[in-house]
Structures are given as C-alpha cells and as structure tokens.
Amino acid sequence: MTDAIIEIADISKAFPGGVRAVDAVSLSIREGEFFALLGPSGCGKTTLLRMIAGFETPTEGAIRIDGVDMAGTAPNRRPVNMVFQSYAVFPHMSVAENVAYGLKMDGVAKPEMARRVEDALALVRLDGFDGRKPDQLSGGQRQRVALARALVKRPRVLLLDEPLSALDAKLREAMQLELVNLQKSVGITFVVVTHDQDEALSMADRIAVMETGQVRQLAPPAELYEHPNSRFVAEFIGKMNVIEATASDGVLTGPGLGVIARAPDLGDGPASVALRPEKIRLNMAPTPALGKDEAEIEGTVTTVSYHGAESHIYVDAGEGVLLSATVQNAERDAAHRVKRGDRARLCWRLADALVLKE
Amino acid sequence: MESWRSTPRVFWAVFSAPSFWLVAFFLIPLSLIWAYSFGEKTGIIDIAVTGTLDNYIRAFEPVYLQIFTKSLWIATLSTLICLAVGLPVALTIVYAPPKAKPWLLLLVILPFWTNLLIRTYALIAVLRTRGYVNFGLEWLYDQASWLFQIVGLGGLGAAILGERFEPVEILYNNGAVLIGLVYVHLPFMVLPLYAALERLDRSYLEASLDLGAGQFQTFWRVIVPLAMPGIVSGLIITFIPTLGSFLTPDLLGGPDSTMIANIIERQFKSANDWPFGSALSFMLMYLTFGALALRAFLGRGRSSGLEA
Numbered sequence: 001m002t003d004a005i006i007e008i009a010d011i012s013k014a015f016p017g018g019v020r021a022v023d024a025v026s027l028s029i030r031e032g033e034f035f036a037l038l039g040p041s042g043c044g045k046t047t048l049l050r051m052i053a054g055f056e057t058p059t060e061g062a063i064r065i066d067g068v069d070m071a072g073t074a075p076n077r078r079p080v081n082m083v084f085q086s087y088a089v090f091p092h093m094s095v096a097e098n099v100a101y102g103l104k105m106d107g108v109a110k111p112e113m114a115r116r117v118e119d120a121l122a123l124v125r126l127d128g129f130d131g132r133k134p135d136q137l138s139g140g141q142r143q144r145v146a147l148a149r150a151l152v153k154r155p156r157v158l159l160l161d162e163p164l165s166a167l168d169a170k171l172r173e174a175m176q177l178e179l180v181n182l183q184k185s186v187g188i189t190f191v192v193v194t195h196d197q198d199e200a201l202s203m204a205d206r207i208a209v210m211e212t213g214q215v216r217q218l219a220p221p222a223e224l225y226e227h228p229n230s231r232f233v234a235e236f237i238g239k240m241n242v243i244e245a246t247a248s249d250g251v252l253t254g255p256g257l258g259v260i261a262r263a264p265d266l267g268d269g270p271a272s273v274a275l276r277p278e279k280i281r282l283n284m285a286p287t288p289a290l291g292k293d294e295a296e297i298e299g300t301v302t303t304v305s306y307h308g309a310e311s312h313i314y315v316d317a318g319e320g321v322l323l324s325a326t327v328q329n330a331e332r333d334a335a336h337r338v339k340r341g342d343r344a345r346l347c348w349r350l351a352d353a354l355v356l357k358e
Numbered sequence: 359m360e361s362w363r364s365t366p367r368v369f370w371a372v373f374s375a376p377s378f379w380l381v382a383f384f385l386i387p388l389s390l391i392w393a394y395s396f397g398e399k400t401g402i403i404d405i406a407v408t409g410t411l412d413n414y415i416r417a418f419e420p421v422y423l424q425i426f427t428k429s430l431w432i433a434t435l436s437t438l439i440c441l442a443v444g445l446p447v448a449l450t451i452v453y454a455p456p457k458a459k460p461w462l463l464l465l466v467i468l469p470f471w472t473n474l475l476i477r478t479y480a481l482i483a484v485l486r487t488r489g490y491v492n493f494g495l496e497w498l499y500d501q502a503s504w505l506f507q508i509v510g511l512g513g514l515g516a517a518i519l520g521e522r523f524e525p526v527e528i529l530y531n532n533g534a535v536l537i538g539l540v541y542v543h544l545p546f547m548v549l550p551l552y553a554a555l556e557r558l559d560r561s562y563l564e565a566s567l568d569l570g571a572g573q574f575q576t577f578w579r580v581i582v583p584l585a586m587p588g589i590v591s592g593l594i595i596t597f598i599p600t601l602g603s604f605l606t607p608d609l610l611g612g613p614d615s616t617m618i619a620n621i622i623e624r625q626f627k628s629a630n631d632w633p634f635g636s637a638l639s640f641m642l643m644y645l646t647f648g649a650l651a652l653r654a655f656l657g658r659g660r661s662s663g664l665e666a
Contacts, residue, residue: 055564075567088565092583101579102569153569 004028005157005189006052011061012213013047021047023213024061029157029191034183036204037193040236044213045193049159052191053082066156076105081150082159085166087142089134095121095145096130102153120152123182140171151186158183160192164199176203197237201225209233231356234274239312241275241323242356252355255319260295261353274354280325282313282338283345296347299323304338315344395636405632413637422621426641429618432532433601436539437547440596441589443540444547449581451548452555466548474542478609481538485528485610492525499523530612538606543599547592554588555581594653598646618642 006029013022022044029035037045050056052063054075063070065079081102090098099120103113121127124144134142143163150158163179164172180203183190194200200207201221208218209232217224217233228234231242243260245252250264252273261273290296299317311334313325325346327334338344362369395414397407416422451462469477484490499519506515528534562584566576582589604619611617618638625635 053564053568055567075564076570076572082565082568084561084565086559086561088559088561090562090565090580090584101566101571105570105572105575149565149569 003031005031005066006191007062007064007067008048008052009062009064011048011051011058011063013044013051013056014059020213022051022058025210025213025215026061027208027215027218029189030206032187032189033205034180034190034203035192036200036207037191037210038197038200038207038236039195039210041195043210045195045210046161048210049082049161049191049193052157053080053159054078079156080159081153081155081157082161083143083146083150083163085162087146087166089137089142089145089149091134093134094130095126095132095134095137098134098145099149099152102149106153116152120148123151123186124148139166140175143167143175147182151182151188155188157189157191160190162193162195164194164196172199179203201237209236211236228274228354228356231272231274234354234356239277239324239326241277241280243273243275243321243323245271245273247271247355252353254297254317254321257297257317257319257321258295259350260297261355262350263355266355266357272356274356275323275348275352277312277324277326279348279352280323281347282315282325282327283347284338284342286345290347291349293350294347295350295353296345297321297323298343298345301338301340301342301344304340311338313338313344315346317346391636391639394633395640397633397636399631399633402630413634414641416634417637417641422618422638425616425618425621426645428616429601430645432535432539432607432617433597436536436543436600437593437597439536439540440544440547441593444544444551444592445589447544447548448551448555451552452558463552466545466552469542469545474605477542478538478605481541482529482609485534485537487525487527487529489529491528495526496523529610530615532611532615534610534612535607535615535617538610539600539603542603542606543596546596546599550588550592550595551585554585554591558584590653590656594649597649601646601649602642 008025008027008029010024010026011022012020012024014020025044025048037048039045047056051058052065052070054070054073058071070078090101093101096117099117100113103116108116117130118127121129124147126141126144126148129137129141129145134145137145143166160179164175167175176199179190179192192200192203201224204221206218206220207224209216209224211232217229219227224233224237228237234240235242243254243257245254245260246269247263247266248268250262250266251259252261252263252266252271254260254273263271297317299315299321301313302316302322303312303314305312305314306329309329311327311329313327315323315325317323323346327338393407394405396409396411397405398410398412400406447466451459451466454462482489486492500523503512503515503519506512506519528537558581562580563576566580567573571579602619604617604623607615607617607620608623619642622635622638622642625631625638629635
C-alpha cells in the first residue's frame with residue numbers, strides 16, 4: 001500500500017506484570033482516511049493510540065509515520081497531535097492561549113500565530129470565545145478547544161481518544177456529524193479510539209475491531225456489519241441472533257428447526273448461524289408460499305420492546321433458541337398488533353444467514 | 359450549623375472540651391502576654407500594666423529593627439531554598455512507581471519522629487570541624503595530593519591544595535543556620551507540593567508534550583502554574599515557623615546569627631523583661647499575619663483572574 005501514512009508493523013506492548021495490552025498488531029492507516037480503533041474496554045486500543053502518539057514505548061515492533069520509524073522520537077517531535085479523552089484544556093489559559101500554545105512552542109511569529117488561532121477557532125465554530133477561560137465553557141465547547149488546539153498545528157495525523165464519551169447523547173450525535181465534516185474539510189487523517197460501535201460505524205471509513213490486544217477484523221463499516229469474520233465481531237457490531245446449529249451436506253439445521261442456513265463448502269459438524277434482527281420478517285399467519293431459499297420457524301412472542309421508529313420482538317422458538325426480530329413501526333399503532341404470548345412465524349432468506357465457524 | 363442549634367446537648371458534648379482547652383491554654387495566656395506588652399517592670403517579678411507604648415517604641419529601635427530585617431531575610435531565603443529543593447523532591451515522589459511512593463513519603467516525614475533537639479545535635483556532628491563533612495573533604499584532599507605525588511608533582515599539589523588539609527568552618531555562622539532551617543522545614547514544603555502535584559491530571563502534561571513543548575517548557579508553563587496553590591501554601595507554612603524559629607539559630611548560629619525569637623527568649627529568661635518580650639512577640643505575630651494577608655490577597659487576585 002503506497003498511500004499509507006501510518007504503518008504499524010507487528011507491534012506489541014507488555015506492561016510490567018506480563019499483561020500484553022497490544023499483541024502483535026500490524027495495520028496500515030491510509031492518508032486522509034477516518035480510521036477507527038474499536039473494541040471493548042481493555043482491548044488495547046488506547047494503548048495502541050498512545051504508542052502512535054509516543055506516550056507509550058512499544059515492547060516489540062515498529063511504528064512508521066510517513067515512512068519514518070518513530071522509535072526514540074519523543075511525543076513533542078512527532079507529526080501527530082492528540083485530542084485527549086478528558087480534553088486536557090489548560091485551565092489557567094484562555095481559549096486563545098490554549099490554541100496558541102502549540103504554535104508558541106514551534107516559534108511561529110506573532111502575526112501568523114494570531115491569524116492561525118483565529119482560523120482554527122472559526123473552524124470549530126468558536127469565534128469570539130478567544131478570551132474565555134475553560135471553566136466558562138460547556139463540555140462540548142471545551143472539546144472544540146481541544147480540537148482547535150490540535151488542528152492548528154496542522155498535524156499529519158490527528159489522534160482522538162474516545163472523543164465523544166464525555167458528551168451527552170444528543171450532543172454526541174451532532175458531534176459525530178461535525179467530526180466527519182471537519183475531517184473531510186481539513187483533509188487530515190483522523191484516528192479515533194472508541195468503544196461505541198455505533199459511533200465507529202457512522203464516522204469511520206475503515207474500522208479495526210480489537211479484542212485482547214489483537215485486531216480481529218479490519219474493514220469498512222458495511223463489510224464489518226454484513227460480513228463479520230468471527231462470532232466476536234458479529235456480536236460486538238450491532239445486534240445479532242446466534243443459533244448453535246449442525247452442518248451436514250452443506251445445509252445447517254437448528255435444534256428442532258429444520259434448515260436455517262446454507263453453506264456448501266462447510267464440513268460436517270457444529271457451527272454457529274448468525275442472523276441480524278432486521279433481516280427477519282415476522283408473520284402472524286402461516287406464510288402462504290415459502291420460497292425455496294427461505295427459512296421459517298415458529299415460536300411464542302416473549303417480549304415486545306418498543307423503540308419509537310422500530311420495535312424489537314423476542315420470540316422463543318423452543319430448545320433454548322431465543323430470536324429477536326426488528327419490526328419497523330412504519331404505520332401508526334403497528335407495534336400493538338403483536339402481543340406477548342402470541343404465536344408468530346419468523347422467516348428469512350437463507351442467503352442472509354451468516355455461518356460462523358468459531 | 360442548623361442541626362447543632364437544634365441539638366445543643368450534642369454540641370456541648372463535642373465542643374466543650376476543645377473549647378475549654380483553647381480558652382484556658384491559648385486565649386488566656388495570649389491575652390496575658392498582650393496585656394504585659396503594654397506594661398512596665400516594677401520589681402523582679404512584678405509587672406504593672408500601665409497602658410504604656412514604650413515597649414513597642416523600643417521594638418522600633420535600630421538594633422531590633424535590624425534583627426527583624428535579618429530574621430525576615432533568613433526566613434525568606436531558607437523558604438526559597440526549601441522550594442527549590444522541595445519541588446524536585448515532590449515531583450520525584452509523584453512520578454515514582456506506585457509501590458515506592460509510600461516509602462518515599464515516609465522518608466520525608468521520618469525526621470518528625472525524632473526530637474528537634476536531637477536532630478539539631480546530629481546536624482552539629484555532621485557539620486563541625488571534626489564532623490563528617492570535613493572527614494569527607496579530608497579524604498578527597500588526601501586522594502588528590504596522593505595523585506599529585508604519584509605523577510611527581512607533589513610541589514604543585516601543595517601549591518594548589520595547601521600544605522595540609524584545613525577543615526572548612528561550616529558551623530556557627532549564618533550558613534549553618536540556613537542549612538539547619540532548610541533541613542528542619544523541608545517536609546513542610548514537600549508535603550503541600552506533593553498534594554498539589556498529585557492532584558494534577560497527567561493528561562495536561564501529556565497535552566503539553568503533544569503540542570510540541572519540551573520537558574522544561576512543560577514544567578514552567580503547565581506544572582508550575584497549575585501547582586501554584588500548593589506552592590503558595592508551602593511557602594506560607596514554611597515561612598511562618600522559619601521566621602519564629604529559635605533553636606536552630608541558637609545551636610547552629612554564630613554571634614551574629616541571632617534571630618528575633620532568640621531576642622524574645624532572652625527577654626523572658628536572662629533579661630527578665632517580660633513586657634518588652636511580649637511586645638516583640640506581638641510584633642512577630644503581626645508580621646506573620648501580614649504574610650497570611652498577603653497570601654489571601656494573592657489568592658483572591660488569582661481566582662478573580664480566572665473568572666475575568
């Protein structure tokens with residue numbers, strides 16, 4: 001890959017006590033992309049980000065930024081800047097002083113500094129906040145200061161550590177959009193660490209899903225969602241029904257359910273079948289003509305949970321199989337047609353069922 | 359407060375003992391001293407409180423003003439040395455591995471477990487002419503002159519180093535008082551600095567480094583301003599006892615190292631002039647109040663600066 005801006009080669013980080021926070025990770029981040037490191041807490045994503053920034057030293061492996069090996073390069077000499085989870089906006093400096101701090105350290109001349117600070121504040125829509133102190137700002141505004149302070153240095157890569165976790169839900173959604181627009185307009189590579197799969201899916205061009213220090217899958221959001229390569233990724237990204245099935249002669253049968261998926265190349269034996277809830281149709285009456293490539297099971301509705309635009313219907317199909325189906329509430333009062341205790345049929349196209357070997 | 363008023367019995371049960379203690383052993387003696395400071399001696403042990411201001415007027419005589427100035431000067435200098443030494447010590451403890459931290463803190467407060475008098479005599483044993491500092495220097499002298507002998511430049515060695523080792527006079531002068539005051543009061547500086555630095559969010563330091571600042575810039579532009587409340591507290595609680603110390607200048611100082619507390623002690627003991635000693639004591643207290651007022655004033659300036 002020629003347009004890689006960050007190349008991470010076989011990097012590991014072992015902390016005293018033997019915990020391997022990052023375990024032989026290799027990946028490359030492309031110039032200009034919005035890259036997300038996604039995983040549950042303790043998966044090593046923040047350690048990886050801090051190694052790129054230079055705050056942690058890798059135990060093994062190398063990080064190259066723009067083709068230059070960063071081993072031994074102090075954080076203040078790296079062409080990257082970071083937005084901290086706590087924002088770390090200096091409380092004893094005004095907004096303008098905070099944004100100017102990095103430029104002052106680089107010895108930028110006064111007039112140019114003033115112009116760049118003004119531009120950076122305009123970029124994050126904080127014009128006129130120059131003289132304010134951080135304790136007079138809301139959480140969202142403080143984050144913008146942290147963004148402006150990092151972007152004003154025109155880094156090759158901007159690193160963001162859980163940038164939205166401290167904001168409330170409404171603001172978070174607005175900032176997701178804003179971060180994406182900001183990234184597209186400045187054209188700087190963004191690497192964001194998040195534990196929120198929704199955030200990663202909606203913002204990133206590519207996502208690396210991490211677990212126990214290793215990258216499980218690296219793919220664009222849609223591919224990650226539609227073609228997860230493991231049970232961990234399938235269950236971590238979005239909601240997923242997983243049925244323990246048995247494969248034989250290229251078809252998979254669930255416990256007492258008949259054919260639920262097809263996998264011609266799969267050898268005989270146990271396997272998991274994964275189904276997204278929105279790919280399951282809910283029929284109250286028997287399906288008149290079930291297609292050849294469709295599966296259907298019958299069960300009892302155990303829970304109807306209402307979420308406004310959609311409802312999640314949980315159906316017990318017996319033998320310990322509990323499936324959830326998402327129903328769009330496109331019509332008024334649609335959700336009220338299904339009640340707890342109703343008999344219902346769940347139906348899906350065999351091609352929509354994923355077969356996971358693990 | 360409201361709940362105390364509704365349960366007076368609980369209030370008195372809790373507060374009567376400490377209130378009695380404060381009144382009997384602090385307020386009453388202090389009031390007595392205050393009254394004496396406006397009195398004059400009428401006999402060997404008789405004092406008549408006449409409302410005279412003579413004692414205070416005498417306190418402004420040049421000889422006493424000079425000692426006040428000198429005490430202020432020595433207290434200020436040793437407080438600043440404490441800051442210069444204490445800040446690196448506090449930073450080292452804050453950034454030490456978690457397991458080492460309690461032990462390092464213990465080392466800082468360990469001197470408190472020993473009586474001040476004993477510690478001061480120990481310091482004398484270190485600093486005196488036949489003390490450990492001079493033993494060390496003598497050893498260095500011997501090595502150096504031996505080296506000169508070996509290369510056959512014995513004469514040159516004697517010319518540079520002197521014919522024989524001359525012990526350095528460290529004890530019984532102002533320098534010894536400074537060393538002693540810094541040694542005794544260093545924990546008072548290190549502990550508030552440690553508390554302030556420990557509270558400091560490390561991401562501020564990382565942000566500073568990330569934005570291109572070096573360690574030195576980060577120290578001056580981020581650590582020092584953010585630790586300023588702790589630095590001011592440390593300065594104040596070091597300065598006040600330093601200004602009033604009398605044991606250290608008494609034991610380590612020379613004839614010209616007298617501090618104001620030594621003069622006060624002399625008035626109450628050998629000079630037997632309690633009224634004048636009382637006036638001097640209150641002068642010292644007013645100076646201390648001045649330092650506290652300065653602190654409050656500076657603190658107010660800083661917080662209003664944050665709001666503006």
